[in-house]
Amino acid sequence: xxxxxxxxxxxxxxxxxxxxxxxxxxxxxxxxxxxxxxxxxxxxxxxxxxxxxxxxxxxxxxxxxxxxxxxxxxxxxxxxxxxxxxxxxxxxxxxxxxxxxxxxxxxxxxxxxxxxxxxxxxxxxxxxxxxxxxxxxxxxxxxxxxxxxxxxxxxxxxxxxxxxxxxxxxxxxxxxxxxxxxxxxxxxxxxxxxxxxxxxxxxxxxxxxxxxxxxxxxxxxxxxxxxxxxxxxxxxxxxxxxxxxxxxxxxxxxxxxxxxxxxxxxxxxxxxxxxxxxxxxxxxxxxxxxxxxxxxxxxxxxxxxxxxxxxxxxxxxxxxxxxxxxxxxxxxxxxxxxxxxxxxxxxxxxxxxxxxxxxxxxxxxxxxxxxxxxxxxxxxxxxxxxxxxxxxxxxxxxxxxxxxxxxxxxxxxxxxxxxxxxxxxxxxxxxxxxxxxxxxxxxxxxxxxxxxxxxxxxxxxxxxxxxxxxxxxxxxxxxxxxxxxxxxxxxxxxxxxxxxxxxxxxxxxxxxxxxxxxxxxxxxxxxxxxxxxxxxxxxxxxxxxxxxxxxxxxxxxxxxxxxxxxxxxxxxxxxxxxxxxxxxxxxxxxxxxxxxxxxxxxxxxxxxxxxxxxxxxxxxxxxxxxxxxxxxxxxxxxxxxxxxxxxxxxxxxxxxxxxxxxxxxxxxxxxxxxxxxxxxxxxxxxxxxxxxxxxxxxxxxxxxxxxxxxxxxxxxxxxxxxxxxxxxxxxxxxxxxxxxxxxxxxxxxxxxxxxxxx
Numbered sequence: 001x002x003x004x005x006x007x008x009x010x011x012x013x014x015x016x017x018x019x020x021x022x023x024x025x026x027x028x029x030x031x032x033x034x035x036x037x038x039x040x041x042x043x044x045x046x047x048x049x050x051x052x053x054x055x056x057x058x059x060x061x062x063x064x065x066x067x068x069x070x071x072x073x074x075x076x077x078x079x080x081x082x083x084x085x086x087x088x089x090x091x092x093x094x095x096x097x098x099x100x101x102x103x104x105x106x107x108x109x110x111x112x113x114x115x116x117x118x119x120x121x122x123x124x125x126x127x128x129x130x131x132x133x134x135x136x137x138x139x140x141x142x143x144x145x146x147x148x149x150x151x152x153x154x155x156x157x158x159x160x161x162x163x164x165x166x167x168x169x170x171x172x173x174x175x176x177x178x179x180x181x182x183x184x185x186x187x188x189x190x191x192x193x194x195x196x197x198x199x200x201x202x203x204x205x206x207x208x209x210x211x212x213x214x215x216x217x218x219x220x221x222x223x224x225x226x227x228x229x230x231x232x233x234x235x236x237x238x239x240x241x242x243x244x245x246x247x248x249x250x251x252x253x254x255x256x257x258x259x260x261x262x263x264x265x266x267x268x269x270x271x272x273x274x275x276x277x278x279x280x281x282x283x284x285x286x287x288x289x290x291x292x293x294x295x296x297x298x299x300x301x302x303x304x305x306x307x308x309x310x311x312x313x314x315x316x317x318x319x320x321x322x323x324x325x326x327x328x329x330x331x332x333x334x335x336x337x338x339x340x341x342x343x344x345x346x347x348x349x350x351x352x353x354x355x356x357x358x359x360x361x362x363x364x365x366x367x368x369x370x371x372x373x374x375x376x377x378x379x380x381x382x383x384x385x386x387x388x389x390x391x392x393x394x395x396x397x398x399x400x401x402x403x404x405x406x407x408x409x410x411x412x413x414x415x416x417x418x419x420x421x422x423x424x425x426x427x428x429x430x431x432x433x434x435x436x437x438x439x440x441x442x443x444x445x446x447x448x449x450x451x452x453x454x455x456x457x458x459x460x461x462x463x464x465x466x467x468x469x470x471x472x473x474x475x476x477x478x479x480x481x482x483x484x485x486x487x488x489x490x491x492x493x494x495x496x497x498x499x500x501x502x503x504x505x506x507x508x509x510x511x512x513x514x515x516x517x518x519x520x521x522x523x524x525x526x527x528x529x530x531x532x533x534x535x536x537x538x539x540x541x542x543x544x545x546x547x548x549x550x551x552x553x554x555x556x557x558x559x560x561x562x563x564x565x566x567x568x569x570x571x572x573x574x575x576x577x578x579x580x581x582x583x584x585x586x587x588x589x590x591x592x593x594x595x596x597x598x599x600x601x602x603x604x605x606x607x608x609x610x611x612x613x614x615x616x617x618x619x620x621x622x623x624x625x626x627x628x629x630x631x632x633x634x635x636x637x638x639x640x641x642x643x644x645x646x647x648x649x650x651x652x653x654x655x656x657x658x659x660x661x662x663x664x665x666x667x668x669x670x671x672x673x674x675x676x677x678x679x680x681x682x683x684x685x686x687x688x689x690x691x692x693x694x695x696x697x698x699x700x701x702x703x704x705x706x707x708x709x710x711x712x713x714x715x716x717x718x719x720x721x722x723x724x725x726x727x728x729x730x731x732x733x734x735x736x737x738x739x740x741x742x743x744x745x746x747x748x749x750x751x752x753x754x755x756x757x758x
Contacts, residue, residue: 006053007036007081010060013044014074015103015392017148020134021045021071022091023176025063032059035086040094040147042452044103050083069135069280070105072392091171094147104140104148104450106388107224107368109282109312111136113174118314119321124163129206129315130188130362134178136280140391141225141364142180146450150179154363161186188362190315195351206315209358210322218242220332220346220354224313225368225387225426226339227332227346229354234325239298242328245353247335249622252300254284254307254370256329258320265325266293267306273375281388282312283371294325304633307372312388315358331369338429338439341367366446367439368426377720382740384411386426391447393421394738394748397498400755404444404455406468407747408485410511410624411740412440414468415747416447416455417755422495423451424739424748431467440468459483459754461746463513481754485512485746486520489709490527492749496738501528503705503734504535504694506722508712509742510550510605510625519543521603521710522656524693526701529756536647536654536693538607540600542592549606553627554580554619556610558588559598561666564659574669575616604686604712607658611665611682615675625711631679637717639680645689654693661685687721695729707734709749711742 012021017040025038025047034051047063049056064076110118114131117123125131132138145152160168164183167175175181182188192205202208209219213230216238221228229246231238233255243249257263260274267287269277277285286305300306309329311317320327332350333339340346341364346357368390372383382389398420405415412428425443429436448454457479460472472480483491489512490505505527507520514520515534522538542559549555557576561569570577570585577585591598608628613619617634618627643664647656661682668678694706706726713719719735726733739745 004053005050005083006056007048007050007083008056009079009081010047010049010063011044011077011079012047012063012073012075013103015070015072015105016045017146018105018134018139018179019070020068020176020178023134023171024068024071026089026091026171028059028062029089032056034059035089037086037090037092039092040149042146048081048084048086049089050086069111070108072103074103074395091177094149103393104143104146104391106281106390106392107139107141108136108280108388109310110314110317111280114314115317118317125183127206127318128184128187129190129313129318129360130180130182131314132178132180133174134176135174137178137180138224141366141368141387142362143450144365148179153179154365155180155182157363158182158187188360190358190360193357193359195347195355195357197347200356205358206318207322209356210319210324212356213319213324213327214322217355218245218353219356219358220340220350221315221319222343222346222359222364223315224364225366225370226341226364227350228329229332229350231328232324233295233299233328236296236298239296239328242330242353243298246330248330250301250626251623252303252305252307253328253330254309254372255295255299255326256309256311256316256320257326258311258317258324260310262325263287263308263310266290266295267308270375276373276375276380277308277310281371282309283373283388284309286372286374286383299328302630302633309370336430336432337435339367339369366426366443374716376716377723377735379735379737381714381719381736382738382744383714383742384427385413385424385739385744390426391423391450393423394496395498396420396422396495396752397500400752401457402453402455403457403459403751403754404448405459405747405750405754406461406472407750408461408743409463409466409468411743412436412468413744413747414440414444414447415751416451416453417751418451418453422748422751423447424745427744437467437471441471457481457754457757459750461485461488461513461750462515481757483750483753484515484532486523486525486710487527487532488746488749488753490525490532490707490749491529491753492739492745493707493709493734493736494527494529495748495752496736497707497734499705499734502526502701502703503707504697504703505532505707505709506690506694507710508604509710510603510712511601514602519599519601519603521601521605522607523602524654524690524697526697526703527707529752534653535697536656537602538604539655539657540602541606541658542595542598543601543606544588544591544598546597546599550609550621550624552620553609553613555588556606557613558585559592560607560610560658560662561614562589562592564662572666574614574666576613576619579616579619608712611662614662614665615669615678617675625714628712628715632683632715632717634676635679635683635717636676637680637683637721639677639684641677641681642685642688643681645685647689647693654696656689656693683717683721686718687725690722691725691729694726694731698731704730705732705734709736709741709745713741
């Protein structure tokens, strides 16, 4: 009996462009004796197959089950089609459509095959700094539009030589339709300059750069998503000079090592961390230091961790093979500004920081900082989500309207929703200057273009002075939804965990504009996507000097002490009162008493800061969260004792009184209790009191689900302890694993709240 010859059209959505998906389909179709064609569309990949029905079914099963390493299929649709009597199976030219819903691959590290060729003296790409294939290399940072074809990338300026074109055209080749494909004869190249913009002659700029780094020079290196500022991490003088020039006093620098074995010389790598740091996404991973170690103390002062990554570009490998234990590879920017991506801009902004510039002539269309992650409580947690992860979406549990969410002021990201997907941007930074605002607006334009989204709603924070809020309010003919900061935190956690409310939300951070006009940050809320109610919060305390109190935690120390002891605080024998002049203390007390520039705050972040100053850890900070971070580093997490705590009920809202905790800490100081024990007791107290509050709220509401969000939950002792205590009390606990708990996740929460608004 002759078997029926049929045709089917298969539409595949997901990350299926620029990842070798079409050659995979081509080879799979030929193995199953099918005819037809495959092509990129602006929705993904479209396949027309003709053959015996049984063979097509086998083809479809294997299509869904297997695929290229970087592919991620999110949906497959199958339709009957008319037989067109194709003679063979071919790869057709891409088809632009009116609708654009393709998912673009993030930038990923060099693959093992390319790495082997990079160091193979017989390979024609031996030591070529831009080697790549369909399984690796630049993606998002070089894309200007979709479909993801060479003319829509920054590689359009490089015409492939005959050998590269032959690889590109050969479906059996690993570089078939690899859009950034190039070699030394036809592709991008490196040039080394002095900071006077004069080219340094030499046949090997990489080797020359390695020599300069070994001599203690600072080099600006153009990479995948922007410039790095590099220095030898073992050279104290070089790292100190970099700090001084970059005006980055104490914030840790990221470092990069050639391989895991070199990292193990100075850091402890747990099994889960090794898999993470070695993944093709190549994030910066926070690893515990080995003590002693040979790296400069200036790399990560007063910190238990090194932010460490492996090389992810061929250039990184070529540099690091020159026997460095590690290189500092910090963002190529001035403090508080976006990283440089353009050669001329880098010369303009970095010439007083870098001694030399190693640049290339492949344009970066969109900057993307290195992602930062940490393993906590058995999960990978983002501190910064950017290169390697962007623009992969967060999938939602339902379709939502097209929303543009503008994020917060600090650690800004933006988010655009389309159908059941939320696209959270790369890290943009702190919206405190014109250059970051321009990057913010550029990112929005770029995302709207490649996603083909014209938002129906724009979401922003309650705070009237955030530049992101002002941007949202400046837009014409669009619905604006203002979302309370801590509601957005909890809604974002709910969204990435694909749950609807209600939940008990613990939202802990440093600053968020409250619906009563005060500064919130130690909040317990009952949250759903579209609404929330405040169930409990830390009692209000004055924040003398407003923003100045964030940079000078001693101000918060005085505020808490004055709140508890009044004028008697002057007689207390504690470090902060010895280190700050009597005149300054009197001035702060006068501000508090007269309510001059002293907004009230319920922030847990400010409580951490205040106690850090009270016990003598830090009176001033060089970067956001420094005092609280060092407080965590010095705390004994095995301490079981706690301080007294209490709360009162006021109009159905529980107010947590901080006075008993402050009294207990002062008493411990007077009794000579070690700082590490005080820190451990405070952490344990916070965990215990909020667990008890959740139990009371559960009794009041029957809600058994708790969502944890906010920057304070970057504290590993607090996060791990809260999860353990809540689960022991039979709560279902939800945390962040896809976006940061800090303000980098705010835009996701804003988007889902605005999309749920009536």
